[in-house]
Amino acid sequence: MATEAFLQQLMTNPDRLNSLAEDAKELALFHGIITRTHETPNSSEVVTYFPVTLFPTPVPKAAFLQALAVQTHYNTLVDKISQDPDFLEEALTGTIQADDFTARLFGIYRQVQQEGRAQSIVVGLNRSDYMLDQRDDGTVSLKQIEINTISAAGFGTTDHLPVVHRHTLKSVGLLKESESIPDTNSITPGMSAALAKGWELYGQPKAVILFLVEDVQISRLTHLCMEKELWNRNIPVIRRRFEEVSRRASLGDDKKLFIDGLEVAVVYFRYGYMPDNYTEETWDARLLMERSLAVKCPDISTHLAGTKKVQQVLAKPGVLEKFFPGQPQIVEQIRATFTGLYTLDMGPEGDQAVAMALAIPDKFVLKPQREGGGNNYFGEDIVRVLQEVKSEKRRAAYILMDRIRPRTDLNVLLRRGLPLKITSVCCELGICGAYVRHGEEMVLNEVPGHILRTKSIEHNDAGILAGVSVSDNPLIS
Ligand code: ADP
Numbered sequence: 319m320a321t322e323a324f325l326q327q328l329m330t331n332p333d334r335l336n337s338l339a340e341d342a343k344e345l346a347l348f349h350g351i352i353t354r355t356h357e358t359p360n361s362s363e364v365v366t367y368f369p370v371t372l373f374p375t376p377v378p379k380a381a382f383l384q385a386l387a388v389q390t391h392y393n394t395l396v397d398k399i400s401q402d403p404d405f406l407e408e409a410l411t412g413t414i415q416a417d418d419f420t421a422r423l424f425g426i427y428r429q430v431q432q433e434g435r436a437q438s439i440v441v442g443l444n445r446s447d448y449m450l451d452q453r454d455d456g457t458v459s460l461k462q463i464e465i466n467t468i469s470a471a472g473f474g475t476t477d478h479l480p481v482v483h484r485h486t487l488k489s490v491g492l493l494k495e496s497e498s499i500p501d502t503n504s505i506t507p508g509m510s511a512a513l514a515k516g517w518e519l520y521g522q523p524k525a526v527i528l529f530l531v532e533d534v535q536i537s538r539l540t541h542l543c544m545e546k547e548l549w550n551r552n553i554p555v556i557r558r559r560f561e562e563v564s565r566r567a568s569l570g571d572d573k574k575l576f577i578d579g580l581e582v583a584v585v586y587f588r589y590g591y592m593p594d595n596y597t598e599e600t601w602d603a604r605l606l607m608e609r610s611l612a613v614k615c616p617d618i619s620t621h622l623a624g625t626k627k628v629q630q631v632l633a634k635p636g637v638l639e640k641f642f643p644g645q646p647q648i649v650e651q652i653r654a655t656f657t658g659l660y661t662l663d664m665g666p667e668g669d670q671a672v673a674m675a676l677a678i679p680d681k682f683v684l685k686p687q688r689e690g691g692g693n694n695y696f697g698e699d700i701v702r703v704l705q706e707v708k709s710e711k712r713r714a715a716y717i718l719m720d721r722i723r724p725r726t727d728l729n730v731l732l733r734r735g736l737p738l739k740i741t742s743v744c745c746e747l748g749i750c751g752a753y754v755r756h757g758e759e760m761v762l763n764e765v766p767g768h769i770l771r772t773k774s775i776e777h778n779d780a781g782i783l784a785g786v787s788v789s790d791n792p793l794i795s
């Protein structure tokens with residue numbers, strides 16, 4: 319690969335490397351590829367360039383197109399799961415006995431089901447993540463890591479990153495390669511369009527879209543990108559923290575959701591996907607929003623559809639067929655992206671998975687029902703955790719997954735404070751999906767774009783906020 323050869327040269331020329339890195343950072347700042355800092359996450363007085371790679375990372379065209387092509391089916395699948403109480407109940411029975419967080423979410427789900435859902439419009443914004451599994455013959459195959467159905471981020475201020483990488487390639491004489499970076503500037507408009515559609519269908523021009531945001535608002539500027547799109551359409555947006563919703567929101571006639579005198583048409587959850595996002599009061603606030611007439615993005619059932627347990631159950635024989643009867647091609651397209659997924663529920667199948675993982679832990683990843691990076695177990699940690707829980711019901715809080723061995727490349731990770739060095743990295747491709755369902759009808763089912771995140775292979779787990787991954791672009795080859 320041309321960039322790889324160039325990186326080899328750069329290793330012996332630190333001045334050149336430094337100057338390329340400085341150029342990339344300046345261009346990032348120039349194009350608004352910025353972030354608030356960990357030191358002052360709630361202030362815009364000091365910002366820095368968003369963590370990025372110096373070079374784009376090669377991604378084979380076939381795998382890239384495959385990931386884009388399957389996404390509308392993933393949108394449909396997530397939505398179908400969210401409407402299937404029997405499936406969710408059965409899939410999550412063992413998990414909710416073992417995992418308090420999933421149990422709490424499920425409790426809200428049950429309550430809303432019993433009461434009857436007030437709102438038949440759903441907005442889904444998700445992101446399906448993949449790694450390129452390296453086969454023995456040197457080719458790669460696209461394998462799904464997970465699908466994020468709540469607070470699926472990674473776009474916004476980075477939408478213009480192709481500009482930076484195209485420039486880097488041009489400035490080192492790789493002109494032709496610079497044309498092989500696809501655009502990403504349609505992601506934020508595309509994702510926002512689904513929220514706009516939900517708002518429009520709600521049909522109350524004065525009602526607002528409520529962004530439920532974190533207490534620590536390091537991602538403020540990425541949210542702003544979406545807010546701006548919505549305001550451009552004359553859609554009023556407010557943002558509130560969970561605790562504010564808990565103190566100031568209420569239900570009016572017909573379960574209309576109000577906060578600070580404003581009617582809420584859509585709640586967009588950018589928060590509420592981790593246990594420590596909640597207190598007793600904010601659990602009540604989540605229930606209030608779920609029971610309300612407001613359109614939810616996502617609603618509680620779509621949130622549950624994104625659990626790792628559901629992902630594992632989908633990989634069982636015959637399950638996808640149930641969601642796509644008479645559509646074997648779609649089933650095949652989705653299944654082709656699955657890697658081995660194994661139950662740890664009590665019973666002989668779970669026992670077998672435990673034995674398998676204990677025998678060769680390096681072949682697997684042990685995953686609890688958590689989001690946000692940094693929660694999975696690898697290698698000897700799998701043995702430690704499984705030895706502790708293997709004979710008890712609490713093992714059902716986890717699932718087991720084949721460990722993907724992604725292709726590695728050389729690159730330079732640019733992050734404030736990180737020394738400049740050439741690093742072995744692997745990338746993770748995320749495809750953004752957007753849909754809106756109104757009753758029985760899918761009124762929007764789109765694929766607004768892709769993101770790429772890259773990390774040093776020293777790290778098993780990932781996450782941009784966790785300080786591990788950085789934003790990248792695929793160089794389609
Ligand atoms: P989270 O919901 O916390 O983001 P993920 O399932 O996305 O959990 O896993 C976090 C990270 O762990 C991924 O971004 C990837 O780097 C790594 N990882 C997850 N599953 C696998 C796997 N099967 N093989 C290799 N690495 C994995």
Ligand code: MG
Nearest residue numbers: 447464690691
């Ligand atoms: Mg993830």
